[in-house]
Amino acid sequence: MIDKRLMGEAKKVRLYLALTISLGLCTGLLVILQAATLAKVISEVFLNHQTLSQVWNGLLLLLGVILLRALVSWLTEVIAQRAAAQIKSALRMQLLQHVLSLGPVHARGERTGELVNLMTEGVEALEDYFARYLPQVALAALIPLLILFFVLPIDLTSGIILLFTAPLIPFFMILIGKWADHLTKKQWDIMSRMSAHFLDVLQGLTTLKIFGRSKDQVRVIARISDDFRKTTLGVLRVAFLSALVLELLATISTALVAVALGLRLVYDRIPFQEAFFLLLLAPEFYLPLRNLGSQFHAAMAGVNAANRIFEVLDLPLPVTEGLGQQACPSNGQLHISWQNVSFTYSGTDQPALQECSFELLPGQVVALVGPSGAGKTTIAQLLLRFIEPSGGTMAVNGISLQQLGAADWRRQVAFLPQHPYLFYGTVAANIGLGRPEATLAEIEAAAKLAGADRFINELPQGYQTPVGEGGTRLSGGQAQRVAIARAFLKDAPLVILDEATTGLDPATEELVQEALSRLMRGRTVLLIAHRLSTIYQADHILVLDQGRVVEQGRHEQLLARQGLYHRLVTAYRGESA
């Protein structure tokens, strides 16, 4: 349960942790002092018949210890949390940086919800591990030793009872705990699957109603929940045994100590004060061990979360070695030329792109056409340097693209994805993503060019209307025009455009198309096309199939060949073949 890599993290805050453990030991000493004082006071009154004023000094000492104990326990928690907080915020940022460094293509395999959950809840789960479990491991070893140090000189028998039962607790904890934990974890998995089922049913309620099956589900839900209860309780019945054994060890040995002490007292082999002191210490002896047990689960959650965190951090970053940082030689004119570029996604052996060559001249519009999975998106991703080619060369104005700094190169490119993402923030801020230093007037001008100013002005707060998660919902056509405005604002010489496949209604469609035509004017454009109207406008068309360029040329030339392009166009038109 002591994870190597987590210990590595713990080293960074060792000062705090050392302080937490020292304070814990302090508490241990105060507990012993309190027991000794209490035993003395009671013994004096009980056996020596002293009055309140005679034991007053002892009582004052007791009060002091009590107050000090409260103070120390408060400090312990505050400092332990500090240690965890530092680790949490560092790991969270490390995760985010790593995911962003992976880039959109390599991070694609990870689900958004899961990643976000890992960065929030997952990181939070570490708090219990660092703030409570880790110090408790040290204390569970140290405090019993400390108590034994006081017990053994006074009474060997009690000392031996404690000494021999103590190791049994961690032993049983590991023996039963591991196995029971495995079972419990499995049950929790079933449990989360059950709530997934419930969610699924709620989401599909309309469908169930259409098929007249919605009322049956009451029985299904009740049955599944009940089955779950029965199997789970069967498992828990055993799993709780671990708790039973732990509890039994602690209480039985307290009872044993008490009985042993009682018998020795009868024969006057031990003074009452010492016997009572021992009785008070017996439960305290087991307390740190039992606390460790109760934090085991939380720590487990922490370790599980940590495993996921390190799993993500271990995802290899794309190789950036040998890549240059040269500035992009641009006078607003870009000439891109590809020679035999290939690319294979990791985890597959089928190349996504094979020996692809083409030229993109300044001011030219090149359209990529082909069935899905043909490699169109891969070309866009390579050109955006989200991924690096496994073979061939991509050159810009005669310089290899890999010689250029990636961030500097991307400044030359405006990218319009198929489903533009709107960030949580105002419309103005979303457009401003294209050029963060832009003034509001510039943003409005860009929106006008994108044909977006009319609907933006009709929004409740105009350009200051919040959009994105939790904000005003924009329709698909509106979101696309915001993205076009971004591109206008960026005013980059190269535009990469991934056309939307989902149909908008004709009127909106027309607005979007007009805005796109305006954007493409005077710029070099690489276009992943899904519409004949845009394909017609292209100066050059690349037809892709299974990662290869199978045909290229102008529209009329390609039609005349009666090949794949012809088949695709026929399908687009909706004519019968």
Place this chain on the structure above:
Amino acid sequence: MSDFLRLVKLVSPYWQRMLWAVLLGFLTVGSNIGLLTTSAYLISKAALHPSVAELMVAIVGVRFFGIARAVFRYLERYFSHDVTFRLLSQLRVWFYQAMEPLAPARLQIQHSGDLLSRIVSDVEVLKNFYLRVLAPPLVAVLILVLMITFYSQFAVKLTYLYLFFFVVAGLILPLGVRLRGRGLGRQMVAVRAQMNARLVDSIQGMTEIIAYGQRQAIQENVSQISGKLISLQGKTAVLSGLANSLNGLTMHLALWSILVLSIPLVTTGEIKEVYLAVLALGVLSSFEAVGNLPLTFHYLEESLAAAKRLFSITATKPTVSNPMLPTSVPDSFDLHTKGLSFSYDRDKTYALQNINLAIPQGGRVAVVGPSGAGKSTLVNLLLRFWDYQQGSIYLGGRNIKELQPEELRQLIAVVAQRTHLFNTTIRENLLLAKPTATAEELADVVHRARLDDFIQELPNGDQTYIGEGGFKLSGGQRQRIAIARALLKDAPILILDEATAGLDAVTEREVMSAIDELMQGRTCLMLTHRLTGLERMDQILVLDEGKLAEQGTHRELLQRKGLYYRMWELSRQIEQ
């Protein structure tokens, strides 16, 4: 408070089991008190050197309580988990039953998946209502009664003192800390939401962030929010640490005060000296019962918040009322409406206004129009997800309001743009339409929906789980499953609601050919905003802002040169 009572009522069917669990919880703490007080008595008595026989009762008592504590703890955990799981089951069924009549009309606002998962976790939160909200205070009260009785045997003064410290530790301190921490809690929720939104943005919007060189900016932003969160958590730790240490302090102060009060009584002989140690250990062992109470307040607030959200949904009235008298199903399936008007929000604008249409049995009618024209509303009314306010819809000459909604829906198959497929096997998803279908029937519809090639390639054929092991369905495959489902249902009326929207051109053609198969011999209503392939329809209705703008065949409408003609021209420009 009324939410609290409703919640109690909701869990009340299990009150007997709950009482048992509470009793066991009481016995667990009680055994601990027994163990420590008897032990204290044992050694105090032994110090007076009696014969061993006089100690026998105490010795047996000590051993008994030592074992009883562990056994009661075990039973208590077992029983309380049993109750908790029963509650969860009951809560799910309750909520589903309340929700079922509301769908989908009353749930439109809550439609996003987010809100639904919120609901699911709200139900999960409520399962703790017994274990963490109701049980701990009940156990504490029982222990309090026990201890007051115990101390009153010695001196009445002691009971007041005990009561005072018990209430301070169990009620006043946790309440005080909660009140103080409330502002912090609210800030924390806000900062967390902010962080979540930012992180979702930075992952889902990663393409844009990197393409537009905003990486540094967003990292700094998240770091700033994370810093804010950490500082809030630090403040919370200061407060919660204080709460915990005050809890311990109260217990020890109680011990100290009991001593100060008892010592003079021992001196005067009002309390026998042998009991002094017993009185002291009574305090230490019984405060276990208030240790968990601070958490109770936390869970109480959480439960009430969750309950409030759930009650607000279940309190909604369904939009459709069922007819009192059961009526028989119509035997012909022509559809017509007369002066049909409907508005979602009674005072606001009409979603549909004065619609008159007639579809003969087996007829094919397309409904076209820009989004927001009222096409989906028409479907919602036909399926009786909503009831219309004016006019009427007749099916086979019968007003559909006279039919049971379930019976009506039996007659209609729907293939919509977004098909919900359940997280189960493909087979189960198909069987939804007809649980009694034979293997031959299934194979037949799979074939007719052009699904056989696809299913044969799957590792487990139609027993393959959807969404398992990274296996995802494409849009075209989803639609074909929906078509197979509709074929299996074999209803006389078919509604196609943008069934091919969002598919690429090649896939769309494949799906359309399966749809053609489905349309054979049924009364068809096709809703679309794409104007391809409408030549085949018997009639086209053009909706605009809830009104029937034009109707006729494709050719007639083109000749009229109205709205349909303009839409058609526009779409031709774009698509060709």
